[in-house]
Amino acid sequence: MFGWLRRKFGKTDRFARLDATQFPRFAPGTVWLVGAGPGAPGLISLLGYYGLGEADTIVYDALVGPDLLAMANPRAEMIYAGKRGGKPSPKQADITLTLIEHARAGKKVLRLKGGDPMMFGRGGEEALALARESIGFRIVPGITAGVGGLAYAGIPVTHRDTNHAVIFLTGHDEKGGVPQAVDWPAVSTAAPVIVMYMAIKHLGSIAEKLVAAGRSPEDRLAVVSNATLPSQSVVETTLADASTLAARTDIPTPAIVVVGPVSRYRQTLDWYTGGENALG
Structure with missing residues (x-):
């Protein structure tokens, strides 16, 4: 065979x-x-x-x-x-x-x-x-990149000390705009962690909707580009600064965006590209 x-x-x-x-x-x-x-x-x-x-x-x-x-x-x-x-x-x-x-x-x-x-x-x-x-x-x-890609960045999509729920959503609709069918107020507070696919183009607008709906502007946000590949890179910021990050032209795609406390584990769990326990 x-x-x-x-x-x-x-x-x-x-x-x-x-x-x-x-x-x-x-x-x-x-x-x-x-x-x-x-x-x-x-x-x-x-x-x-x-x-x-x-x-x-x-x-x-x-x-x-x-x-x-x-x-x-x-x-x-x-x-x-x-x-x-x-x-x-x-x-x-x-x-x-x-x-x-x-x-x-x-x-x-x-x-x-x-x-x-x-x-x-x-x-x-x-x-x-x-x-x-x-x-x-x-x-x-x-x-899926929203689980495996984050794992390669040292970000567990769930951890019992931070979250028992996670939301996955797409950052654009079939016409390329911000998804209109998403209930942003409900999404904002439904889970401690939000994982977004294809969200770089509209990241600033999405962050504004989340903050306006009650999400903390100081919430962690990480962007994992080219996940699991040798060119993988990670940028970390906060929800409040997402618009500034989105305005940059050097964020590689494809990329996964994760909002919430789980990115704090990167310092210890970044086994792939750097961190304390990197394989090299």
Whole structure:
């Protein structure tokens, strides 16, 4: 099953124990919606890794790096479907149609998404479209950046000394503006920790809404850019100074924003890039 890996990478024993693993069959004419994880190629799940080696067609997002794609079936057709804010991007309808057409052609289709396909990744929309077309699909969860990316920054998304709840939200709506459907007064006080995806563009406006709704302006705020990658960086400030931070042009994206007390643990838990217990 994993013999192609050993031939490709010259390994004789590292993957040998996987040969006997009973993975589910990746049937022709079906689609796997796979989470690639937050960036580092080793953070994809074992099932997702297996699917990469079995797929005939791989439709991948902008946040999927070349090191992970190098693990794919070398005979697979690779189709880029990246969507980045402010840049020309494939339309969602066209991406979904590509999945349907390749599945109907009898291909084993793998839709590879950064993070988790069901966390602000439109995996639900794509799965619904496949269901309407009576195309079989499997959802393979991935490590979402709002959990795994923060862990690489030494920020536990929950800690029993600080919070027993967390809110995840997106920083822009389908039109690119500040999400209008979010009940900001309720969100502001519902949980000690708020994790925001794709929020840099509107960070100042969102911070103002949170403070106006009762959130402390001195609340901690951290921005984790390029999480889990060698270029990872973290900027820390307060909710009151979020507008100043958002006005800067040197904050790399993609980035995860976390508001709340959990970022205080970075000084001790920053194992990846610096901290007292960094691996180096």
